[in-house]
Amino acid sequence: MYRNKTFNRKKVMIVFVAVFFIMMFLIGRLVYLMIFCSEYYGNKAENLHERERDIKAARGKLLDANGTVLATNKSVCTISVIHNQMEEPEKAIAMLVKELGISEETARKRVEKVSSIERVKTNVAKETGDAIRAYGLSGVKVDEDYKRYYPYGTLASKVLGFTGADNQGILGLEVKYDEYLQGTNGKILTLTDARGIEIENAGESRLEPVNGYDLCLSLDRNIQMYCEQAAKKVCTKKSADSVSVIVMNPQNGELMAMVNYPEFDLNDPFTLVGDTGESVSAEEKQNLLNKMWRNQCISDTYEPGSTFKIITAAAALEEGVVKLDDTFYCPGYKIVEDRRIRCARTTGHGAETFETGIMNSCNPVFMELGERLGAENFAGYFKQFGLLSKTNIDLPGEAGTIMHKTENIGPVELATISFGQSFQITPIQLVTTVSSIINGGTRVTPHFGVSVQDADGNTVKTFSYETHGNICTAETSETMRYLLEKVVSEGTGKNAKIEGFSIGGKTATSQTLPRSDHKYISSFLGFAPADNPQVLVLVVIHNPQGIYYGGTIAAPVAKEIFENILPYLDK
Numbered sequence: 001m002y003r004n005k006t007f008n009r010k011k012v013m014i015v016f017v018a019v020f021f022i023m024m025f026l027i028g029r030l031v032y033l034m035i036f037c038s039e040y041y042g043n044k045a046e047n048l049h050e051r052e053r054d055i056k057a058a059r060g061k062l063l064d065a066n067g068t069v070l071a072t073n074k075s076v077c078t079i080s081v082i083h084n085q086m087e088e089p090e091k092a093i094a095m096l097v098k099e100l101g102i103s104e105e106t107a108r109k110r111v112e113k114v115s116s117i118e119r120v121k122t123n124v125a126k127e128t129g130d131a132i133r134a135y136g137l138s139g140v141k142v143d144e145d146y147k148r149y150y151p152y153g154t155l156a157s158k159v160l161g162f163t164g165a166d167n168q169g170i171l172g173l174e175v176k177y178d179e180y181l182q183g184t185n186g187k188i189l190t191l192t193d194a195r196g197i198e199i200e201n202a203g204e205s206r207l208e209p210v211n212g213y214d215l216c217l218s219l220d221r222n223i224q225m226y227c228e229q230a231a232k233k234v235c236t237k238k239s240a241d242s243v244s245v246i247v248m249n250p251q252n253g254e255l256m257a258m259v260n261y262p263e264f265d266l267n268d269p270f271t272l273v274g275d276t277g278e279s280v281s282a283e284e285k286q287n288l289l290n291k292m293w294r295n296q297c298i299s300d301t302y303e304p305g306s307t308f309k310i311i312t313a314a315a316a317l318e319e320g321v322v323k324l325d326d327t328f329y330c331p332g333y334k335i336v337e338d339r340r341i342r343c344a345r346t347t348g349h350g351a352e353t354f355e356t357g358i359m360n361s362c363n364p365v366f367m368e369l370g371e372r373l374g375a376e377n378f379a380g381y382f383k384q385f386g387l388l389s390k391t392n393i394d395l396p397g398e399a400g401t402i403m404h405k406t407e408n409i410g411p412v413e414l415a416t417i418s419f420g421q422s423f424q425i426t427p428i429q430l431v432t433t434v435s436s437i438i439n440g441g442t443r444v445t446p447h448f449g450v451s452v453q454d455a456d457g458n459t460v461k462t463f464s465y466e467t468h469g470n471i472c473t474a475e476t477s478e479t480m481r482y483l484l485e486k487v488v489s490e491g492t493g494k495n496a497k498i499e500g501f502s503i504g505g506k507t508a509t510s511q512t513l514p515r516s517d518h519k520y521i522s523s524f525l526g527f528a529p530a531d532n533p534q535v536l537v538l539v540v541i542h543n544p545q546g547i548y549y550g551g552t553i554a555a556p557v558a559k560e561i562f563e564n565i566l567p568y569l570d571k
Helices: 002-037 040-048 090-099 104-110 124-136 172-176 223-238 282-292 305-319 354-360 363-373 375-382 410-416 429-440 474-490 551-568
Strands: 052-056 069-081 120-125 140-149 186-191 204-207 214-217 242-248 255-261 326-329 334-338 339-340 350-353 447-452 459-462 506-510 520-528 535-542
Touching: 002 305, 002 447, 052 140, 069 090, 069 124, 069 282, 090 104, 090 124, 090 140, 090 375, 090 535, 090 551, 120 124, 124 214, 124 223, 140 350, 214 305, 223 242, 223 363, 242 410, 242 551, 255 535, 282 339, 282 410, 305 375, 305 410, 305 474, 305 506, 305 520, 326 354, 326 429, 334 363, 334 410, 339 375, 339 410, 350 354, 350 363, 354 474, 363 375, 363 410, 375 410, 429 535, 535 551
Parallel strands: none
Antiparallel strands: 052 186, 069 120, 069 140, 186 204, 214 447, 242 255, 242 535, 326 350, 334 339, 447 459, 506 520, 520 535
């Protein structure tokens, strides 16, 4: 009997101890949750009863070299509906149809959809948003938003690019510098009950957005406008397919202008230029849009023609295979293997020196230079000058050089390469390479981005760009500047001559593939002042009708641009 009592006492004690420890554990756990984790679980509980809406951050502006705003934001609204908060759905539907111009079917679908929040329409004019807010309908939300706006419409459209409905960059500088421009969205937090209905008088909490940085560019609005006007004029006059213009500082690679005429309206980028209203398939329209948005200066390659003779001449001088007074003879052609390759002057230039040969843009002279260099040496200078690499311009979509492999460069290929045919480069590659030849021998990186700054104008970051020295010697560079000045003052580029200014340059006329189409590209590359270049201009006219020689139609365009921008830059 006693033994049973002792055993029962032990059992009770064990149970008591077990219960005690369980209770202590539960109390400890409760203390831990209520005190040490109170903030964490409080936030989670609050989040369960908070409805979240974004506050769009203002995208940073695009500013030209003078601080002129090229891209900014317009205040717009985003209209949304919350199903659980709807008290008068029919009134809401009627209002949305009236104010937003949407169909009743669309409005009803949005209002009746059971979701935490349903977006009805974005980029709504602020006036319309204010009108919707004035109805005071529960469950209808009007949130502030921004829409990208370009004050100058078509100006530099293929350079600046545009944004999508979410304000993220899609094309050009808008996408390249998106990380600096886009900012960070804020939030509106509304307290709701378990059913998702807003609690009256609970108020809203806001997490304020952080606006994006402004991007400062080297592009100059005035120079861009001068160039676009000149491009439009010659394109219309010559019924050309398109006209490209690049204006760059050859000393540091800063791009002052880049034209791809015809441009498109940045405020309406999905409407085709010259749209006749004819219906096309979605795929056809997208292909046409891609073509319209394409920046020919960086994304399209072409045979540069005689402007490439600048590079051939520089390589020959560097290699020491030619001197200014070396003599040549041009009968109007040169026989290379079994091919008769003619000069632009079919009657020939007769006896001439290297100096007069470049002034005359004589093909046989440059074929002789190519022969003296040899395929391997010539290809080595392509690499040395940077022709075989991309320029790394701060725009998306840059194409690379299309060049023969060294082992495939035979006598005929060597001859045609020497005067700029049978291979292809981009316009930006040409101006970058020529810049290195005339600036003393430093290859620069072409660019538009200079710095980013905050809303108060404080510089946050200044961009730096790679350079490569010793592309050619200072002596070769000086000689090339002298020769190219002679081309304008006395040679084929005389139509670009301006009294009172020293200008160097080179004309070019090249035929596109297939040759049977008889389509040509006329171009002129010039720089000023000739002895110390501060500005370089390239004009490329695609498929001009009638007279198509570069010296006749492209050089005058460059002259017109120089006449406008040189006095402007001297101010």
